[in-house]
Amino acid sequence: MTDAFDAVLPAQLPAPQEATAYAPSNIALSKYWGKRDAGLNLPLNSSLSISLAEWGTTTTILPADRDEVSLNGEVLDPASSFATKVVAYLDRFRRGQTLPVRVETVNTIPTAAGLASSASGFAALTKAIDGAFALSLPEAQQSMLSRYGSGSATRSFWHGFVRWDRGADPAGMDSFAVPVEAPWLDFRIALIKVDTGPKAQSSRDGMGHTVATSPLFPPWPDRAEADCAAIEAAVRAQDFATLGALAEANALAMHATMMAARPALTYLKAGSWQVLEALWQARAEGLEAYATMDAGANVKLIFLKEAGADVRRLFPAAEIIDPFGYSP
């Protein structure tokens, strides 16, 4: 089985040149949860996301005498978790060649939003590597390679709606994302921060624990695949009520698989449920907004522009994103 990096990269990389790239973060409306191959980071099911416009990561690569990684302007200890991951990912491209670089990572996601930055981080890093080593790989191939850094990074190469196809190839060469060409200018996202301590378990570990121990996990992959297709159809039809109900149900089902894990995995906290209860109460009174939650306590809402004032009234601290209002 050919390694994916060997398959798409030239045998020798040129000396690095300076390159900068930006990638938006993304939120899955149809979740990725569970791997069919942990080594290749291959998912059990396809997923569909919306990108977060100007909330993302800008990464610059520069020639250097030795590898150096900075985050938000601060040079990191090479032994830090972040620097180790970045260098390990670079090494997949360099495959033994001595091509030291300096990697400058700047996240534009407000800390208050409580969003993970690994998706935009690995996508921006991949794009910057592509530029620095003059690879000119098609975006689909960059998306495929970014999967080795973080599964959700595959979806961060485009703005708007993006679908990551699970693929069928055991080597994972067909498991990458593609843009869903269906702009929806009134589509909005709100991020509602729920204060909690640090995450108990990374999403990678939580996924593995759930797949291994949750008696309710087995039906998830088929349902998630069906949800992904139905959610894409609702996006293309701009059928917001169907999209919202499906996205919320898909997220709750993912969290249900974790809640049934043994022992239980509960990223959602009492504060998350307070937000959901307030949302459901408002929805019963007419507000068209739906929730989605990832491997953390924060709650994200989706709604259309016309519901914006009501969402702000209900959740004054929410950060609101206009995913199609991005101007580079």
Place this chain on the structure above:
Amino acid sequence: MTDAFDAVLPAQLPAPQEATAYAPSNIALSKYWGKRDAGLNLPLNSSLSISLAEWGTTTTILPADRDEVSLNGEVLDPASSFATKVVAYLDRFRRGQTLPVRVETVNTIPTAAGLASSASGFAALTKAIDGAFALSLPEAQQSMLSRYGSGSATRSFWHGFVRWDRGADPAGMDSFAVPVEAPWLDFRIALIKVDTGPKAQSSRDGMGHTVATSPLFPPWPDRAEADCAAIEAAVRAQDFATLGALAEANALAMHATMMAARPALTYLKAGSWQVLEALWQARAEGLEAYATMDAGANVKLIFLKEAGADVRRLFPAAEIIDPFGYSP
């Protein structure tokens, strides 16, 4: 198919005489969730409970000129939901015979505990009917018949641990409860009331909705059956850590099946999760107590006598029950 009541009752009932009976409420440590036959109230899986000693229902039946139902000393409107259910259940026994009775029901469950009383109610009613009509049915048959009133009533005919076997007979003649002869004098239960409004959906409706719509329901019956056997083994071995972990996981899995229903069914509220988070924090610091939750927002804890002081400190408003400390 013979009707279960025809099968075990004499063709004609005698005139009623006064009879009084008591039945304790019970809490399932291994849950009943999902029916294989809604008409016969037959469960998809076996369940195991602990009875609540002096918390239950006392029912008296007296001869009368016409049916009359009172609850906690108050005569009810015959059209009320409670009176209608009691008379409909009586009619299953009377099968067209004119044998009017007065039914006096007194619940000894503190309202503050927020516990349902249908289990003890239908068990006490069945026992009182047995006495009033001089039936002298074995308890197993009374348990089997009480299933038509409320599934969980089958487990309220005994103190201590009780197992309701799902049975295999399509007519349900073998689906009744049996006592698990394994007294555990140090076993304790705490009821922690979580304030919420009225229940959104009865457990009967919630069960049906979950079975019909939850993509995660299909693995539940097999897992619940396995949990029931493992929980019984832990009870018999007095292995509290195993029992507690299994009971908590079983309850969370049941709630996970509901959370994945479409639309989601969430009997647990933000306040329930606050209790669970406080419990998990205390458990991480050494407290040996585990939670179980039914079709409502309240949380029940199980623990051994030695943990009582810590449980009281953590949840000062908890009601604590000694299930083997009952003296009639």
